[in-house]
Amino acid sequence: MINKITIIGVGLIGGSLAKAIKENKLAKVVFGYGRDFNRLEKAKKANVIDQFSTNLKDAINDSDIVIIATPVGSFKEILIEIKPFLTSKIVISDVGSTKTNIALIVSQTLGDYSNYFIPAHPIAGKEKSGFEASESNLFNNRKVIITPLETSSPDSINLIQKMWEGTGADVDFMSPESHDELLGMTSHLPHMLAFSLVNYLISKNPSASIYAAGGFKDFSRIASGDAVMWRDICIQNKDQIIDHIRGYQKTLNSLVDAIENENSDELDLLFTSAKKTRDSWVG
Secondary structure: OEEEEEEEOOOHHHHHHHHHHHHOOOEEEEEEEOOOHHHHHHHHHOOOOOEEEOOHHHHHOOOOEEEEOOOHHHHHHHHHHHHHHOOOOOEEEEOOOOOHHHHHHHHHHOHHHHHHEEOEEEOOOOOOOOHHHOOOOOOOOOEEEEOOOOOOOHHHHHHHHHHHHHOOOEEEEOOHHHHHHHHHHHHHHHHHHHHHHHHHHHHHOHHHHHHOOHHHHHHHHHHHOOHHHHHHHHHHOHHHHHHHHHHHHHHHHHHHHHHHOOOHHHHHHHHHHHHHHHHHHHO
């Protein structure tokens, strides 16, 4: 069993990971770090974490694994802050939704310690944020993508893989670039559409939400996601997100043309194809 795992940022994902580690007895101590003492104290009282500190050195001391579970825009600052306290016995990982830029930041800030940084991304979440929304089973049968760096040590990769598998997750491996291209389509683009749809509705008719049915509520649910997190994702993965938005605009233009021309066959083809594909995904 791992002795101590430190989680920097005890929010939805960090809190869920802490709960999963505790429930599955993957570590003797789950240690939380953050800047808000009261929030950490509440997380401990809620049995999300075992111990906590607002002192980074104390949090990292004697840790086997350090997980960064904060918005990706904060990574560089955090890595700079933790570097003085790192040793070759500490493996570092993250839960961030972007990976290419993180790989660059790691190489720029950690130097030789980059061998012990293993980027990872659990494909799980909710529209709610904070440890209050955390769940110990959030990662059960969900994908976790590990994107090793060229410098990543095999032992460190294996340790992070086993930790995630211990939470019930299914681990896959890919390059940081492949991750960002894929998640740009399957996660980042849908969130951009949801944010835009809600803002469009407000701009056209603020009271229209009163009459919104299930379709709108289902589609817009993820617009309740954490604004800071998604701001940072947009900046970190901007090229992929912009490319996918422009590609999506082309499909909308095709739809506009079909509707404008009253092309029943084309509309039927578009809708039937989408239905078959979606049904095959969800079973």
